[in-house]
Amino acid sequence: MPTARTIARKKKVAGPRKSAAPAPPDAEQRILDAARRVFIRRGTAGARMQEIADEAGVNQALLHYYYRSKARLAERVFLEAAGRLFAAVVPALTADAPLEELIEQFVHRYIDEVRNSPFIPGYVLAELHHHPERVPALLARATGSEPSRMARAALDGLRGRIAARVKAGTMRPVTPEQFFITLVGSVVFPFAARPILTAFLGMDDAAFDRFLDQRRLELPAFILSALRP
Amino acid sequence: MPTARTIARKKKVAGPRKSAAPAPPDAEQRILDAARRVFIRRGTAGARMQEIADEAGVNQALLHYYYRSKARLAERVFLEAAGRLFAAVVPALTADAPLEELIEQFVHRYIDEVRNSPFIPGYVLAELHHHPERVPALLARATGSEPSRMARAALDGLRGRIAARVKAGTMRPVTPEQFFITLVGSVVFPFAARPILTAFLGMDDAAFDRFLDQRRLELPAFILSALRP
DNA sequence: GTCTATATTGTGATAGAC
DNA sequence: GTCTATCACAATATAGAC
Numbered sequence: 001m002p003t004a005r006t007i008a009r010k011k012k013v014a015g016p017r018k019s020a021a022p023a024p025p026d027a028e029q030r031i032l033d034a035a036r037r038v039f040i041r042r043g044t045a046g047a048r049m050q051e052i053a054d055e056a057g058v059n060q061a062l063l064h065y066y067y068r069s070k071a072r073l074a075e076r077v078f079l080e081a082a083g084r085l086f087a088a089v090v091p092a093l094t095a096d097a098p099l100e101e102l103i104e105q106f107v108h109r110y111i112d113e114v115r116n117s118p119f120i121p122g123y124v125l126a127e128l129h130h131h132p133e134r135v136p137a138l139l140a141r142a143t144g145s146e147p148s149r150m151a152r153a154a155l156d157g158l159r160g161r162i163a164a165r166v167k168a169g170t171m172r173p174v175t176p177e178q179f180f181i182t183l184v185g186s187v188v189f190p191f192a193a194r195p196i197l198t199a200f201l202g203m204d205d206a207a208f209d210r211f212l213d214q215r216r217l218e219l220p221a222f223i224l225s226a227l228r229p
Numbered sequence: 230m231p232t233a234r235t236i237a238r239k240k241k242v243a244g245p246r247k248s249a250a251p252a253p254p255d256a257e258q259r260i261l262d263a264a265r266r267v268f269i270r271r272g273t274a275g276a277r278m279q280e281i282a283d284e285a286g287v288n289q290a291l292l293h294y295y296y297r298s299k300a301r302l303a304e305r306v307f308l309e310a311a312g313r314l315f316a317a318v319v320p321a322l323t324a325d326a327p328l329e330e331l332i333e334q335f336v337h338r339y340i341d342e343v344r345n346s347p348f349i350p351g352y353v354l355a356e357l358h359h360h361p362e363r364v365p366a367l368l369a370r371a372t373g374s375e376p377s378r379m380a381r382a383a384l385d386g387l388r389g390r391i392a393a394r395v396k397a398g399t400m401r402p403v404t405p406e407q408f409f410i411t412l413v414g415s416v417v418f419p420f421a422a423r424p425i426l427t428a429f430l431g432m433d434d435a436a437f438d439r440f441l442d443q444r445r446l447e448l449p450a451f452i453l454s455a456l457r458p
Numbered sequence: 459g460t461c462t463a464t465a466t467t468g469t470g471a472t473a474g475a476c
Numbered sequence: 477g478t479c480t481a482t483c484a485c486a487a488t489a490t491a492g493a494c
Contacts, residue, residue: 027477043359046274049470062478064471119358125421126355129348130272132424139428155430172454177430177440178447182415185422189414192354192421195361199368201384201406211406218407225401226455256459278488291460293489 028066030056035063035073040081040123044074045130082124082138088113089184093154099161099171099227103183104220110187111216115209121191155180171227186219257295259285264292264302269310269352273303274359311353311367317342318413322383328390328400328456332412333449339416340445344438350420384409400456415448 025033034055038047049070053060067073092106114121128135158176165171190197190211198208254262263284267276278299282289296302321335343350357364387405394400419426419440427437 041359043272043274043355045272046359048468050468059479060470061472061480065477068471070470122354122358125351125425126272126358128422128424129351129355130270130275135424135428138425174451175443175447178444178451180430181419181426182448182451185414185418186411188422189418190410193357193414193417195357195364196354196367197410199364201409214404215407218404219411222403222407222411222455225457226451228454228457277486279486288461289488290462290490294459297489299488 027056027058027062031058031063031066032077035067036077036081039074039077040117040119043123043126043130044078047074078124078127078134079138079141081120082127083141085114085120085124086138090154093180094157099165100220100224103223106183107187107220107223108216111212114187114191115212118191118194118208121188122194125188125192165227169229172229174227183223186223187215190215256285256287256291260287260292260295261306264296265306265310268303268306269346269348272352272355272359273307276303307353307356307363308367308370310349311356312370314343314349314353315367319383322409323386328394329449329453331390332452335412336416336449336452337445340441343416343420344441347420347423347437350417351423354417354421394456398458401458403456412452415452416444419444 031052034052035047038052038055042048042051047070049060049063052073053063056063063073067076088110089106092109093102095102095105097105128138155176158180162171162174162176162179166173194208198204203211260281263281264276267281267284271277271280276299278289278292281302282292285292292302296305317339318335321338322331324331324334326334357367384405387409391400391403391405391408395402423437427433432440
């Protein structure tokens with residue numbers, strides 16, 4: 001993509017709202033919303049600026065006026081989406097609560113958060129697969145300034161709890177990393193693999209929604225059962 | 230992409246091999262191998278015919294001579310990769326063996342099969358996310374002529390075993406669909422999310438390999454433990 | 459079969475009017 | 477801020493020599 005260039009620009013000051021009705025978003029916002037939909041659907045490489053412009057109801061030039069280049073727009077959408085995903089995962093795992101509660105909280109919070117925008121996990125995983133070079137920046141952004149401090153904190157917290165329980169004889173011995181990935185995978189995978197799973201199991205959108213309701217209840221019990229001594 | 234066109238072409242007859250050394254693959258094969266690598270790395274939309282030509286050590290025109298269009302080449306690579314993935318999953322789940330054995334076999338076969346080409350799950354999931362319209366064709370191809378007959382067979386088999394065990398009091402009640410997705414997700418997710426997981430957990434390639442060795446052993450025990458009454 | 463050269467279209471980006 | 481018109485180049489695909 002061509003060279004970057006600086007565009008001076010001032011933010012509009014938001015005037016006071018008179019009505020309670022949802023205001024029609026201005027062009028800048030409509031573009032960002034459209035970009036989100038298109039990038040999530042097509043990926044960074046497959047997305048077309050023209051398609052975003054069409055969905056936003058503006059012309060291509062305006063996309064560049066506000067966001068300067070496809071690469072910048074894509075970066076912004078990706079970091080936002082991936083950030084939200086992490087924000088839903090990491091805090092639940094570092095919470096200072098008994099392991100049973102932590103697992104249930106994590107499953108509930110993740111499913112509740114993601115079911116509103118169920119294609120984000122698939123989009124983020126696809127982007128990370130095709131652009132693994134983005135991972136360090138993402139981790140730095142999502143877990144605070146220190147790259148993997150939070151990861152280590154979460155893992156160490158998990159490790160400590162598991163070790164204590166195992167020693168007390170109230171838990172089967174499991175490797176924290178293995179357990180962590182099984183736990184996260186169990187909530188992420190149904191979203192990430194949604195197209196193939198729903199087709200394979202013959203689910204429509206409503207059925208997938210019921211599946212998620214059921215999973216919210218059943219998965220914590222399944223995981224906890226696996227941990228019984 | 231432009232209109233298709235017919236190219237008459239004859240297959241080379243493979244002459245008898247004199248030496249045991251691996252023969253240098255001919256251009257047609259080198260192109261397909263290169264295409265596999267590039268499509269898996271960049272995805273269908275992100276891949277460039279020029280990059281494939283470079284990796285194959287030929288020029289772009291030859292790609293079209295053998296495979297006619299990018300779309301056809303992409304389709305071929307995708308169906309092959311996805312087919313292999315299914316071939317590793319479905320038969321292990323329809324095998325006529327006790328549930329314990331079935332679970333262990335499935336985990337072992339999947340990890341053993343996929344660790345040789347560990348980026349295929351990420352590639353296939355990404356493609357399915359961006360091109361869900363490919364799903365029906367894939368299922369038809371992967372599970373035989375009748376679209377979801379095999380899926381239903383696998384699920385029904387699982388359902389029957391689970392029901393029998395639950396009735397006999399030797400298993401906690403679980404929903405077959407939930408169990409199936411947890412099981413598959415637990416083996417697929419580590420591969421599909423590899424870039425972010427390895428960075429998050431600070432693993433290099435060797436550590437990821439050790440992680441897989443350990444998972445082979447620990448995951449079946451974890452799953453079976455979850456099923457205890 | 460394989461190459462070089464080229465046609466053709468797609469796509470991101472910019473200039474400049476309003 | 478938003479538009480139309482256009483540029484520049486990237487990317488797929490084809491023609492035709494060897």
